[in-house]
Amino acid sequence: MLVKKLDKAAFNKWVEACIAKQRVYGVQAKGDRFAFAELAAAADLRLDYDVTLLPPKKLFQPQRETLLKFDRTKGFVSVFDTEPFVVFGVHPYDMAAILQIDKLFAQGQCDAHYTKRREQATIVVSDVQTASPDVFAGCMGTATIHDGFDILVTNIEGDYLVDIRTEKGEVLADTITNAPDADEMSLKLRKLVWADNAERLQKHKLDVRPDVLPKLLERSYDHPVWEEKARLCYSCGSCVLVCPTCYCFDVQDDVDWTLQKGERRRIWDGCLLSEFAAVAGGHNFRRHRADRYRHRYYRKGKYVPEKIGQIACVGCGRCITACTSNIANPVEVFNSLVYERK
Amino acid sequence: MQTCEPNVDIYLPCPATVGEVRPMTAMERFFSFRLDSGQSLGHKPGQFAEVSIPGIGEAPISISSSPTRDDSFEMVVRKAGRVSGAMHHLRAGDKVFIRGPFGTTFPVDDAMKGQDILFICGGIGLVPVRSAIQYVLDKRDDYGRMMILFGAKTPRDRLFTDEFDEWRSAKNVTLLQTVDRRDESWYGAEGVITTLMPLVKIDETRTIAVICGPPIMYKFVITELLKAKLRDDQIYLSLERHMKCGVGKCGHCQMDNIYVCQDGPVFKFSDVKDVEEAL
Numbered sequence: 001m002l003v004k005k006l007d008k009a010a011f012n013k014w015v016e017a018c019i020a021k022q023r024v025y026g027v028q029a030k031g032d033r034f035a036f037a038e039l040a041a042a043a044d045l046r047l048d049y050d051v052t053l054l055p056p057k058k059l060f061q062p063q064r065e066t067l068l069k070f071d072r073t074k075g076f077v078s079v080f081d082t083e084p085f086v087v088f089g090v091h092p093y094d095m096a097a098i099l100q101i102d103k104l105f106a107q108g109q110c111d112a113h114y115t116k117r118r119e120q121a122t123i124v125v126s127d128v129q130t131a132s133p134d135v136f137a138g139c140m141g142t143a144t145i146h147d148g149f150d151i152l153v154t155n156i157e158g159d160y161l162v163d164i165r166t167e168k169g170e171v172l173a174d175t176i177t178n179a180p181d182a183d184e185m186s187l188k189l190r191k192l193v194w195a196d197n198a199e200r201l202q203k204h205k206l207d208v209r210p211d212v213l214p215k216l217l218e219r220s221y222d223h224p225v226w227e228e229k230a231r232l233c234y235s236c237g238s239c240v241l242v243c244p245t246c247y248c249f250d251v252q253d254d255v256d257w258t259l260q261k262g263e264r265r266r267i268w269d270g271c272l273l274s275e276f277a278a279v280a281g282g283h284n285f286r287r288h289r290a291d292r293y294r295h296r297y298y299r300k301g302k303y304v305p306e307k308i309g310q311i312a313c314v315g316c317g318r319c320i321t322a323c324t325s326n327i328a329n330p331v332e333v334f335n336s337l338v339y340e341r342k
Numbered sequence: 343m344q345t346c347e348p349n350v351d352i353y354l355p356c357p358a359t360v361g362e363v364r365p366m367t368a369m370e371r372f373f374s375f376r377l378d379s380g381q382s383l384g385h386k387p388g389q390f391a392e393v394s395i396p397g398i399g400e401a402p403i404s405i406s407s408s409p410t411r412d413d414s415f416e417m418v419v420r421k422a423g424r425v426s427g428a429m430h431h432l433r434a435g436d437k438v439f440i441r442g443p444f445g446t447t448f449p450v451d452d453a454m455k456g457q458d459i460l461f462i463c464g465g466i467g468l469v470p471v472r473s474a475i476q477y478v479l480d481k482r483d484d485y486g487r488m489m490i491l492f493g494a495k496t497p498r499d500r501l502f503t504d505e506f507d508e509w510r511s512a513k514n515v516t517l518l519q520t521v522d523r524r525d526e527s528w529y530g531a532e533g534v535i536t537t538l539m540p541l542v543k544i545d546e547t548r549t550i551a552v553i554c555g556p557p558i559m560y561k562f563v564i565t566e567l568l569k570a571k572l573r574d575d576q577i578y579l580s581l582e583r584h585m586k587c588g589v590g591k592c593g594h595c596q597m598d599n600i601y602v603c604q605d606g607p608v609f610k611f612s613d614v615k616d617v618e619e620a621l
Contacts, residue, residue: 067353070396075439078351102345108604109589112348119345221618248593251353251586255397262397264353271593279584280401280423283557285597285619295596295619303599 002170003163003182010179011153011160015042017175018086025059026088027052027126039088047089047155050132051316055244056090057101060118061266067113067251068264076264081117086172089126089153092145092197093137093314097244098123099148103308104247113266122168127154127190128197134317136331138202140210142314144194156189203317204331207338210311213301220337221294229333230290232325233272239319239328240270240296245304245312248276271295297333352589355394355439360432361414367499370466371430374407374416375438382413383443387450387473388580388608391442392588393417393425401425402585402603405443406469408476418469418501444588446608448474448552448578453610457550458486460542462563464493464535464555468501470580470607471554479512489542490517493535493555497521497528516542535559539566546571554580560621564611574612581607581620 006014018024019039026039027049034049036056068076090098105114125145128135137143145152150169154161161182164173182190208216240246250269255262269276272293277286286292304312319328361374377383383391385405394400401423407416419426432438448454448471459478463471478485490509494500500519510517518538520531531538535555544551544567551572553563560579567577583595585603595602597619614620 068351072396073437075357075437076354076394076396078354105591106346107590109352109591110346110348110350111589111591112351113353115346115348119348247591249587250592250594251400253397253399259397264396264400269592269594271596276594277584277596279582280426281420282422283582285557285583291619295598298598299593303596306599 003161003187004173004176004179005156005182005186006160006162006176006179008158008160010176011162012042014162014173014176015039015045015088018088018172021175023083023085024088025056025085036087036089045088047126047153048129049089050130051091051135051318051321054242055094055097055316055318056087057097057244057247059085059087060098060101060121061114061247061249061268063268065113065266066263067266069261070253070264071261073260078112079263080113082120084120084122086122086124088124090123090149091128091137091316092125093135093140093142093316094244095123095125095145095149096142096314097316100245100304100308100310100312100314101247104304107307122151122172123149124151124153124172125149127152127193128201129155131201131203132317132321134203134320134329135201135315136204136206136317137315138198138200139204139206139331140311140313140315143198143201154190154193156186156193159186161186161190201315204320204329206331207335210313213311213334214305216334216337217298217302223337225333225336226290226294229327230293232327233289233293234324235272235274235289235292236324237270237273238322238324240272241268242318242322244314244316244318245300246270271299297330300330301334353441353587355392355400355441358438358440360434360436360438363432363434366418366501369499370418370420370501372416372418373429373432374414375440376414377440380413382409383415383440385409385415385443386447387477388448388470389443389445390470390585390588390607391415391440391444392585393429394439394441395425395428396439398428399425400441402444402588404470404473404607406472408473408480410477410480418466420466441588444585444603446606448580448608449550450474450477453578454478454550455484456486457548458545459488460544460549460551461488461490462535462539462551462553462555463491464559465495465499466501467554467556467559467580468492471552472502474552475509479509479515482512486548487514487516488512490515491535491538491542492517493520493522493538495522497525518542534562536562536566539563539570544570544572546576550576550578552578552580557582564621574615575610577611579609579611579614579621581609581614583607
């Protein structure tokens with residue numbers, strides 16, 4: 001629709017104007033790493049980040065989210081989060097993941113809690129400036145993204161191209177004044193950034209095209225890799241907690257001090273955790289580590305793709321970094337399936 | 343973004359009132375409920391509902407009564423977890439909160455019609471199957487013979503014993519029981535459920551078998567049914583998993599790619615025989 005070119009000062013002024021208007025989350029330094037957090041000043045925004053500790057999914061499906069309030073005698077009422085907010089600096093691979101989760105919560109029976117919150121969000125995607133050590137988005141086709149967000153910002157030699165795609169984006173950008181339209185040269189340079197990112201965000205190389213993963217997994221249920229890798233798995237769940245496409249959850253009641261009122265909350269859960277498939281009475285339908293480990297990769301490469309038509313791994317590499325045992329690299333797992341062993 | 347119409351909260355349960363409560367065994371209690379809205383639950387045999395006790399939580403529980411009976415619905419709950427434990431403290435007039443019904447149903451209105459019905463139940467596997475038994479009894483002429491094979495750990499663990507006379511007195515109904523361990527009160531059969539199977543004559547040309555019991559039971563019973571020449575699509579299974587959300591989102595009940603809360607809990611054996619995590 002409209003691409004503006006802002007120098008650093010103008011860009012910061014725009015971010016400040018956004019913060020003045022509404023709740024804004026942005027990528028900020030957290031120790032020597034990065035995280036999405038509420039933004040207090042434009043100077044705190046770090047669009048040069050490599051990857052955040054947790055994906056932005058925490059803003060749409062929070063770690064702990066109130067679904068209902070209850071009174072033990074009166075019953076339950078729904079609670080919805082309807083305050084508009086802005087997210088600054090989502091990387092393309094994380095945006096791809098958000099769009100997948102959108103589909104999954106919308107599919108079949110509509111999840112109003114997720115959807116209502118999601119509808120309040122204006123998302124500003126930022127093309128990757130610094131590659132993280134384990135990113136492989138280039139292999140997954142998610143190093144760049146061209147649809148599904150509100151604004152795309154790309155750093156071109158210190159200036160920012162601000163590409164406004166939606167009405168929500170226009171509203172957010174209405175405080176940009178006196179900025180010139182992007183010139184031909186900048187737009188050409190942006191194309192080079194995209195091409196370059198697709199190439200360089202491949203710190204691990206997948207030996208096959210991602211769209212063959214469902215077929216590959218189809219024949220790999222009894223492959224030795226599951227047992228080999230899972231032997232070292234602590235079932236700690238780090239890989240699922242940092243994953244932008246994991247959305248499994250638990251629901252728990254919390255009673256306040258009156259023992260009369262309380263909240264029903266949705267909290268993150270993960271299929272790698274040992275009790276995930278247990279039922280009351282003690283039977284655990286996925287008791288073995290290797291079965292849980294395999295289930296996760298089948299969700300990423302086969303089960304979720306069967307539901308939404310996309311591979312449910314966007315190549316952020318967070319699981320690789322987070323895994324204490326160094327067994328969670330999806331590229332290693334999928335590559336080992338290419339060479340069939342019995 | 344792909345969006346949907348968020349005008350209904352799929353997690354919001356509606357109030358219901360406990361009617362009758364009575365102990366069935368040392369571990370299981372019987373409950374009847376009525377929705378406060380005055381509407382019927384609208385379930386079919388084999389489905390389940392999510393039962394909430396505010397402050398304790400929510401759990402998937404099989405519905406044990408047939409919709410042909412009346413506007414109330416019944417459940418039998420084993421004291422096993424937090425919610426089922428709390429349910430054992432419920433008294434008549436107490437409130438619970440219900441979401442559902444959810445899931446697939448026994449094929450009472452299609453595959454079972456006009457056929458001989460063979461129910462094979464272990465322990466509390468009889469609880470969901472009772473909904474189908476009642477349904478068949480209430481529309482007795484729509485079906486052929488009804489054979490009920492029921493196995494329990496001990497005579498004291500048997501459920502619905504006070505209804506057995508009603509079941510048996512209907513036309514063409516056979517009810518056979520066995521226990522794993524007999525006691526001084528028991529003069530009947532002793533042994534696992536498969537020992538009852540040679541005692542009923544299965545006409546493979548016109549039989550639908552329905553199995554529900556502990557996880558260990560299925561493989562052995564299916565083997566026997568296949569020996570009796572039943573086809574894969576004549577065998578139905580009701581499977582247990584933790585159907586936490588009931589709406590195909592939370593992931594807990596998945597067996598491989600299948601969500602038991604939506605694609606189950608009742609499955610045709612031919613649909614799950616290649617699903618590694620099913621049996």
